[in-house]
Amino acid sequence: MSAARVGVVTFPGTLDDQDAARAVRLVGAQAVPLWHADRDLKGVDAVFLPGGFSYGDYLRCGAISRFAPLMEEIVPAAKAGLPVIGTCNGFQILCEAHLLPGALTRNASLHYVCRDQRLRVEQTATAWTNTFAAGQEIVLPVKHGEGRYVADADTLAALEAGDHVVVRYLGGNPNGSLNDIAGIRNEAGNVVGLMPHPEHAVEELVGAPSTDGLGFFTSILKNLVNA
């Protein structure tokens, strides 16, 4: 059986693509570099949208990236079931592209926050969190200036009622997000966005606060192997 192929997208200004690709390889999958200006998903089985400052965060975080040629391929593929995860700037792009509801706005404190963050995995019925235990507490790095999740009251109620909140902040909310939301999923569970960085927490050697991030990568591998 050939290895599962996970596409890692690079926009101008993306920072975390190399860490994401490394994490994909660590769990035994193949990392396939995808370039924002191409219209080719190269037949990947899943897509990782990494963090950074794509297009310099001009206009709004993710607002320009959303219209990249590659996104025109990713959006319909995601709607058709392709597993897609966005972390940090990737989450912002998924919201701007309306693959996930709501938006990410300036941290309530106005400070850029960079710290190890406790989280609770609320939802394991997704392509990206199925190897966690429901309610499992994990620690991942967060590093962002615009991570405050907001949505209107109806959307928020629907997210909670439908169990679409995937991860929630514990031990202090770093950005003032509504309902302490750190990450959400779409209805089908194939699209997940979160502000924390699983790809930075996969190896103890580099001083990561945990290796809890590996769970997101083992989840997608399990999802693809069983598919």
Added chain:
Amino acid sequence: MARVIVDVMLKPEILDPQGQAIARALPRLGFSGVSSVRQGKRFEIELEGAADEAALAEVRKMAETLLANTVIEDYSVRVEG
């Protein structure tokens, strides 16, 4: 040639920490009598032709598509001059 202005503001119910920080700074600088500040964006769009109804409809489409995120922002369009 015509200039069309698009103003984009966070919806009233969305917290604007930048506006709040400005409002807090003003008294320190000796400005009094300000009860609140909201910060937004202004786009100046130069049209090649006249700002007729068709052109304004196109500008509204630009605002909906790119200039504003209507999930969290409202926009208004007006012709300058």
